[in-house]
Amino acid sequence: MGLIAYIKSLFIVQLLVGFVFVVSGLIINFIQLCTCVLWPIDRQLYRKINTRLSYSLWSQLVMLLEWWSGTECTIFADQATVDKFGKEHVIIILNHNYEIDFLCGWTMCERYGVLGASKVLAKYELLKVPLIGWTWYFLEIVFCKRKWEEDRDTVFKGLAQLKDYPEFMWFLLYCEGTRFTPKKHEISMEVAESKGLPKLKYHLLPRTKGFTTTLSCLKGTVSAVYDVTLNFRDKKVPTLHGIVSGKKYMADMNIKRYPVEEIPEDEKECATWLHKLYQQKDALQEHYEKEGSFPGPTIKPPRRLWTLLNFLFWATLLLTPLLNFACGVFVSGSPLLIVGFLIFCIIASIAVRRLISVSELVVPPIGVGLLCTALWFHLIHMRQNFHGSAVPLPPTCTPLPATLAHPKEVFSTYQISKFSASVSLTGPAQYQSDVPL
Template sequence: MLGRAWSAVKANLLSHLFFTLVFLTSGLVLNFFQLLVYCLVRPFSRHLYRRINYYLIYGSWAQAVALAQWWSGSRIRVWGTDEDLKALLSDHQMCVMNHCYEVDWLICWMVCDQFKMLANAKTFAKKSLMYAPVIGWNWALSEQIFLERSWEKDSQTIGGKLDKLLDYKDKILLLMFSEGTRFNKAKHELSLEFAAKRDLPRLKHHLLPRPKGFVYCVQHFKKRGLKALFDVQLGFRDTPHPPTVRSIINGEPLVADLYFRKVPFDNIPTDTTEDCTKFLYDLYVEKDKEMDDYLQTGKFPGSVRELPVRVWPLLVLCFWSVLLAVPCLYGFHAMLTSGSTLTIVLFSTFFALCSSSF
C-alpha cells in the first residue's frame, strides 16, 4: 500500500512541476554567481575561478544525478578491466561514446559523479545552446566546447578551446559523440545509404561516425602528451522501463550497462588524416560488434561492478528543495487565505488536474 502511494507521488504532475521549478530557479541563481565569479575572479586567477565554478556547476548538475539515483532508483553496471578503469582516473581523458539513448548524457554524469569529476565533465555542443537560460548559460561559463557546425569556422577555434581544457589542474573528461547526432531509424537509413555510396562500413547499431572532429582531437591530444582515449559503449538490456528522461522523472528505475576500454594513442595512426579516419571507422565496426554481442548475451567484455550511490547529489537536491519549498508553501497559503473565491477555485482545479495525472 505504501509502495503504491509512493509510486503515485513520483508519477504525479505536481512532483514533476516542483522539481522543474527547483532546477530552473536554482539554476538561475547559480548562473548569477557563475557570472559574478567570471567577472571578479577569472581575470586574476583562472585556476581559482575554475575551483569555485566547479561547486557552482555541481550545485546544478547534481540535482539531475540525484533524481536518477535516488528518485528513480536507477543503477549503473560498469564493465571493463580493473587496469583500464584505474587509468580512467589517472589523467585528462577523452571518451568516444555511442549516441543511442535520450539519457546517455545523464548516465555519463552519474559515472563522473562517482569518480568525483562531475563538474569537470566536458563535451561538444551546438553554439545555439549557449544562449539557453540555466543549462546553456551554465555550459557557456564552464568552458564547454561550442561548435558552429561549420568545419571551416570550427577548425580555427577548436585547438585553443582544447588547450584551455588541458590546462585544467584538476582532471577533466571530454565526451565525444562521433556520430554527431542521436541514433534513430530514419537517421540510420540515411547513414546506411551514405555508407553504401562510398563503400564504407554499414553499421547495425550506430550511425557512421564523422571523422573530422575526431581526427583533429586525437592529433591534438597526442601532441600534448596524452596517452590514450577510451572507447565507451552504453547499453540498456535488462531494464524494465524505456531509457528516457520521462522514466527518470516518473521515478521508474533504469539499469544501464557501461563498458570502458582503453585505446592507447600509440595504437592510433595520426600521421595522415586518411589513416586516422580509417581507424575511426574500424573502431565503430568494433563498437558495433560489442553492441551486437551485448544485446544477445547481456554482457560486455571484462568484469562487472555496480556503481555505489553517493549521498552528495541527494544533499544538494534536498538543500534546494527545502530552500524553495518554504516560499512556495507560503505563497500557496497566502493565496488560499486571501479570501478570493476565484483564486481558490483556480488553485483547487489545478491541484485536482495534477492529482489525476498519474
C-alpha cells in the same frame, strides 16, 4: 504501485522538483556570471569555482537518475581500467542511441569525482537551452557550427584553452553526431557505401573530424580515450520523462581504455582507427543483442550521498518560502491572489514539461525559455550601455553583432562567437544538414 512510487508519479511533486532545478539553476547562473571578474585575475580559481557551481546543478539531474528513479549502472571493464577512472584527462566516445545516454555518462562522472569538470563538443543549438546551455558556456564548453571552415579557428582556440584545466576532465564526443534513428541509419549507410566503408548495423557512420581535431588539440593533456558502449537491459528505451516519473532502468556500460600513444597521430590514420573502433563497437553491440550482456568482468560503483544532500539543500532553501507563500495565498481568501497563483502554477507546469523535453528538442523550452530569454536580452541591453573598465574573458572570440552578445560580455571587450551545430560532411545533403561534428 507502492506509495512512494505513487508520490513520484504525481504531477505536483514533479512540478516542485522542476521548480527546484530551474530556480537553483538561475541562481547558479547568476553567480557564475559574477565570477567572470575573476578570469583576468586568477583563471584557475575561476575554473575551480565554476566546476563546483556546475556540479551543484548537474548533480540534481544525477540525483533523479540514482535516487529518484533508482536506475542502476553496471560497468563492464577490467580492473586496470577502473583504477584509472577520475585520475586522468580523457576523451570519451559514447554511442548515441538513447534520450538519457548523457545522464548515464554523468552518473559515472559523479561517482568518480569529475562531474563538475565534464566537457563535451556540443551543437550551438544547446547553447540556446536555458540553464544547461548557459552553464556549459561558463564551463568553457566548445560549441561548433555546421561548416568546418567557419568552425576551425573557434574549435582550435576552445580546445587549446582547456590544455591547462586544473581539474581532471572527461571530454565527451558523440562521434555519430546525432541520435540513432532508422532513417538516419539508412542515409548514413548510403554514405558508407559511397566511401567504400564497411556498413554498421547498430551505429551511424562516425564523423572523424571532431575526434581527430580534439585528440590533436589536447595532445599532451589527455592520457587516454575511453570507448563506452551503453545499453539497457530487456531492450527498454528509457526517457527523461520516465526518470522524472520514478521509473527504474538497468543500464550496462562497456568501457575499454586506449592510451593515446596507441592511436595514430596522422589525421588519415587516426580517422581509419576510429572507423575500425566503430566496427568493433558494432560487433560488441551484436553480442549484447544476442546474449543480453557484455563480456568481461563487472563492477557496480556505489552511488554517493552528495547528489542527494545537494538536492535536499536546494529543496529546503527554495520550497520552504514557496510553500509558506502558497499557504498564505489560500489562507487570505482573496480570489485575485488565488487565481493569480493558480495561473502561475499552470505557466510553471508548462515550463517544466518543456524543460523535461530538452533532450528531444534543440530550441529553447517555452515558458522557462521566454523568461530566461527576456533576462538574456536585458543583460545584452546592459552590455550595450556599459562603459566601465573592460574585463577580458575566455578568448573563444570572433567578432559578432551586438544583438547576439552573450550575458558574459557585460564584463568583456571581446565578443563570443555564435556557434552552431556541426561540420558539414560529404554525402547526401540531407545527411549533411542533420549530422553534427
